[in-house]
Amino acid sequence: DGRRRKQMGEGVRNEWVAEEAPRTLAGLIVYCFFKGIILEYVQGGELKTKSIDLLDLSPGTDVGALVEEIRKAEPLITASRKEQVIHLVLRLQEKLGQQEDHKFYLFKVLRAHILPLTNVAFNKSGSCFITGSYDRTCKIWDTASGEELRTLEGHRNVVYAIAFNNPYGDKIATGSFDKTCKLWSAETGKCYHTFRGHTAEIVCLSFNLQSTLIATGSMDTTAKLWDIQNGEEVVMLTGHSAEIIALSFNTTGDRIITGSFDHTVAVWDVGTGRKLHTLIGHRAEISSAQFNWDCSLIVTGSMDKTCMLWNAVTGTRVATLTGHDDEVLDVCFDYTGQRIATSSADGSARVYNAETKKCIAKMEGHGGEISKICFNPQGSRILTASSDKTARLWDPHTGQCIQILEGHTDEIFSCAFNYKGDIIITGSKDNTCRIWR
Numbered sequence: 001d002g003r004r005r006k007q008m009g010e011g012v013r014n015e016w017v018a019e020e021a022p023r024t025l026a027g028l029i030v031y032c033f034f035k036g037i038i039l040e041y042v043q044g045g046e047l048k049t050k051s052i053d054l055l056d057l058s059p060g061t062d063v064g065a066l067v068e069e070i071r072k073a074e075p076l077i078t079a080s081r082k083e084q085v086i087h088l089v090l091r092l093q094e095k096l097g098q099q100e101d102h103k104f105y106l107f108k109v110l111r112a113h114i115l116p117l118t119n120v121a122f123n124k125s126g127s128c129f130i131t132g133s134y135d136r137t138c139k140i141w142d143t144a145s146g147e148e149l150r151t152l153e154g155h156r157n158v159v160y161a162i163a164f165n166n167p168y169g170d171k172i173a174t175g176s177f178d179k180t181c182k183l184w185s186a187e188t189g190k191c192y193h194t195f196r197g198h199t200a201e202i203v204c205l206s207f208n209l210q211s212t213l214i215a216t217g218s219m220d221t222t223a224k225l226w227d228i229q230n231g232e233e234v235v236m237l238t239g240h241s242a243e244i245i246a247l248s249f250n251t252t253g254d255r256i257i258t259g260s261f262d263h264t265v266a267v268w269d270v271g272t273g274r275k276l277h278t279l280i281g282h283r284a285e286i287s288s289a290q291f292n293w294d295c296s297l298i299v300t301g302s303m304d305k306t307c308m309l310w311n312a313v314t315g316t317r318v319a320t321l322t323g324h325d326d327e328v329l330d331v332c333f334d335y336t337g338q339r340i341a342t343s344s345a346d347g348s349a350r351v352y353n354a355e356t357k358k359c360i361a362k363m364e365g366h367g368g369e370i371s372k373i374c375f376n377p378q379g380s381r382i383l384t385a386s387s388d389k390t391a392r393l394w395d396p397h398t399g400q401c402i403q404i405l406e407g408h409t410d411e412i413f414s415c416a417f418n419y420k421g422d423i424i425i426t427g428s429k430d431n432t433c434r435i436w437r
Contacts, residue, residue, distance in 0.1 A: 036293060037088070038167070038209070039076050049210045050076065051251050053294050054089065055336045063089050095378065095420070103403055104393070104424055104436040108146035112139060112433045118160045119414055120427040123186065124169035126418025129425055131433055132159040138174045140186065143423060146435060150189040154182060165207040171228070173214050175202035181216045183228060193231030197224055203245055208253040213270070215256055217244035223258050225270065235273030239266055250291040255312070257298055259286035265300050267315060277315025281308055288330050292337030297354065299340050301331035307342045309357065319357040323350055334375040339396065341382055343370035349384050351396045361399035366392060371413050376421035383424060385412040391426050405436055
C-alpha cells in the first residue's frame with residue numbers, strides 16, 4: 001500500500017553474523033561479532049550461551065590488554081585460551097579499520113518470483129540470502145552466483161516474514177498469511193515443523209540469538225514463542241488490543257518486545273510469558289521497535305512522527321526524538337547501540353546520539369518516503385530504501401549522500417548489508433531483487 005507499516009528485514013538488522021567459523025576452545029565455542037563475543041558451552045548437560053560486548057573496540061584499542069580484562073571477569077576464558085580469543089578480536093579490529101569508500105556496482109538482477117516480493121534477508125556470512133513472496137514460497141539464493149538454490153514450498157498464502165537463525169544460519173523461519181509459521185533446514189530445504197495456533201496473518205517473526213526459540217507476531221493481537229527442537233508452543237503473549245506488527249528479542253534472550261497498532265510496546269519475560277512493562281507514550285501506531293546490543297535501551301518508531309527511547313529495565317521513557325514532519329516508518333540502533341537512525345514518510349532520515357539524544361546528522365535527497373534504514377556492521381555507512389525507486393548510501397557522521405543505487409522500476413521496500421558490509425541486496429515492488437557489490 002505504499003506505506004509499509006510492517007518492519008521488513010527486521011531479522012537482518014537485529015541478528016549478528018559470525019566473523020568466521022566458530023573456534024572450539026576445549027568445549028567452549030566462541031563466536032566473534034562486530035562489537036561482541038558469544039560464548040557457547042555445556043553446563044550440567046545443557047547447552048548455554050553468554051554474550052560479552054566489545055562496544056569500545058576501535059582500530060587503536062590494545063587488544064591484548066582488552067582480552068586480559070575480559071579474561072579476569074570471565075572464568076570461561078582461561079589463560080590457555082587467551083591467545084585464541086586475541087586472534088579473533090584482532091580479526092575483528094582489522095575489519096573495523098577497513099576503508100569504506102568503495103562504490104557499489106550492480107552485480108545481478110534476480111527476477112525472483114512471479115508475484116511481488118515481501119522481504120529479503122541474508123544468512124550469517126552473506127553467502128546466501130532468502131526472498132519471500134506473494135506467490136506463497138520462499139527462495140534461497142547463492143549470493144556469489146545469483147543462482148537459485150532451492151524453493152521452500154508448503155504455505156497456502158503469502159509468505160510475509162522470513163529470517164535466518166543467525167549467527168548459526170542453518171535454519172530458516174517463514175511466517176505466512178495462512179496463519180502458520182514453518183521452520184526449514186537452510187541446507188536441504190526440509191520442513192522441520194509447522195507452527196499452528198494463530199487465528200490471523202503472521203506479519204513478523206524472529207529467532208532469539210541463542211537459536212532455541214522463534215517468536216511470531218500476528219494480526220490476531222498475540223505473539224507466540226515456539227520451541228525450535230520439539231515444535232511446541234512455549235507461551236502465548238496476550239495483552240495488546242490491536243495487531244502486533246514488530247517484535248524483537250534482546251541479546252541475552254530473556255526479554256522480548258512487541259510493537260502494536262494499539263500505540264504501545266510491551267516488554268515480556270521470555271521464560272514466564274509475563275508482561276513486565278507497557279511502554280505508553282506514542283499517539284499513533286507503532287512501526288518499529290528494537291533493543292540495543294547491551295539490552296539497556298529500547299527504541300520505538302511511530303506513525304505519530306516521533307521516535308522514543310526507553311530504559312529497558314524500568315520501562316520508563318528516556319527521550320522523545322523529534323524532527324520528522326511525517327510518520328516514522330523505521331528505526332534502528334547501530335551495532336554498538338551508541339547511535340539511532342530513523343527514516344520517515346517525509347523522505348528524510350536522521351541520526352541521533354543515544355547518549356546525548358541530539359540529532360547529529362540529517363539525510364535529505366530521496367524523492368519519496370523511506371520505508372527502511374540500516375547501518376552497516378562497521379557503523380560507517382547507512383543504507384536507505386525508498387518509494388522513489390532508489391536506495392541510497394549515506395555517511396552517518398555528516399549526513400552526506402555517498403551513492404545512489406538506481407535501476408529498480410518501482411518502490412524499494414527492503415534492503416540489507418552482508419556481514420562484511422561489501423554486498424547489498426535490495427527488494428522492490430518491481431518483482432526483482434538486486435545484488436550490489
